[in-house]
Amino acid sequence: MKLFYCGRCANLLYFENSCCTSCGTALGFDPGAMDLLAVDPQGQDTWVSVGGAGQYRLCANYKNQGACNWLVPASDDHDYCVACRLNRTIPDLGVTSHYGLWHRLEKEKRRLVYALLRLGLPCAPRQEEQAGLAFDFLADQPARFDERSRVLTGHAQGVITLNIAEADPVERERMRGQMVEPYRTVLGHFRHESGHYYWDQLVRNSTWLAPVRDLFGDDTRDYRQALDQHYQQGPPAQWQNDYISAYASSHAWEDWAETWAHYLHMVDTLETAWQFGLRVQARHEADVSVAADPDFDPYQATCFDELIKHWLPLTLALNSLNRSMGHDFAYPFVLADRVVEKLRLVHRIIHNG
Template sequence: MKLFHCGRCANLLYFENSCCTSCGASLGFAPDVMDLVAIDPKGNNTWEEVTAGDQYRLCGNYQNQGACNWLVPVSDSHAFCVACRLNRTIPDLSTFRNHDLWVRLEKEKRRLVYSLLRLKLPCEPRQEDQYGLNFDFLADQPAIFDERSKVKTGHANGVITMNIAEADPVERERMRSQMAEPYRTVLGHFRHESGHYYWDLLVRSGPWLGSVREMFGDDTRDYRQAMDQHYQYGPPGDWQSWYISAYASSHAWEDWAETWAHYLHMVDTLETAWQFGMRVNARQSPMMNSEPDPAFDPYQADDFDALIKHWLPLTLALNSLNRSMGHDDAYPFVLAAPVVEKLRLVHRIAHGG
């Protein structure tokens, strides 16, 4: 994630900020310039960026629900921003806690959309493009006790469904423990499910299919049978030698989605480190520079080896910092050589798809 600064006072900002904590300026993320900008009201839901003078409207979910901080150019007739237009279904906001859970989901979804825009990947709403993307944010019905009727997080035909319970940290931790997952986050879910979408969009019927099958295995294998086998018998004993996660070993589709998600983890975390001026010395320890290296933008890096060269020592530093604070590893993964090659292929497809 990039670093942002207030256009009025130069205060350092977070991606989620809607108000500068230093000078009080109103803020909004402008996806047309990929920047978090300070804005002044001009009346009739028109806002002017304080430095360049560009004019915007607040996204409908910014103005009415407090669930977004993105802007819509005044020349755009849509009521919602490019991220919120991807929503097909939102939860019943009259139900207790649903609004808070939805807002948490939207915050992580915008991070996903930011990455997709930085990679210049197609992410049009399905209502506007037959190959587009939609999100359904749904809640379990308390009156229904049938386990099979619960909302399942997943992807099908361009629609990513997310159970809003995933935004509840207590419920998510319960599921993480139950599923024996070392890593389970809302953002991880979004990135994983987007992998299934981009499999359909970039791989399934395209020129990459042969290369992906050679690397990830037979995607025509019966999916339900593979999943039943995975949950009954668990992953193979040597899964860490071949897969990014135990779940990735269940089927080629899940291997692809887990690897795709991991690639998005890499480039976004590396961008954060790069923006903070953290240079990683592969032989020693990370060192802070006064200025970021302008030659290294992880989202635009052609050389995958450069990403890995920066990534591995950075993860070592992250884990060491966490252990110093008495926490579990921030990065509970091992990148075996076959996994690195899978990530390399994902990199090629993400940039050439």
């Protein structure tokens, strides 16, 4: 994630900020400029960027719900920003607990959309394009007590469904333990499910399908049967030699989605490290610096080896820092050679697809 600065006082900002914590100026993210702008009201629902000529409106979810901080160009007829227009269904906000959970989902969804825009990937709303993307944020039905009442997170024909309970850290930790997962985050869900969507957009019926099958396996294998086998028997022995996670071993589609999500983890974290000017140089090793080249932008890197060169020492440092604070590894993954080749192929498809 980029670093942002207030256009009025130059204070450092976070991507989620809606006002500057130093001078109080209102802020809004312009997805066209990929920048968090300081804006002033001009009346009649119009805002102008400080020090610029851009005119905007606040996204309806910004203005009415406080669930967004993105802007809509004044020349755009849409009420919602490009991220909020992806929503097909939001939770019933008449239920008090839903409001906070939905806000957390929206915050992580905007991080996903930021990455998709930075990578130049298609993410048009499904309501505007037949092959577009849509999100359903749904809640379990408490009146029923069987498993059929549970909302299952997943993807189907361009629609990503997320159970809003995933935004509850207590529930998410319970599920992480139940599923024996070392890593489970809301942003991870968004990135994983988007992988299924981009399989359809970039791989299925394309010239990439054959090389993807060579690395990820047979996607024509019965999906439901494969998942049932995975949950009943667990992953194969030594799965770490071929897969980024145990779940990735269940089916080629899940291997692709897990690897896709991991690639998005990599480029976003590397951009943050680059923006902060982080260097990692172990005392007894050669220079293994992060972002040694000041022009290194991981989202625009054409050479995958450049990403790996910076990624491995950075994650080693992250894990060491976390352990020093008494926490588990921040990065509980091992990148075997075959996994690196899968990530390399994802990189090629994104940049050449």
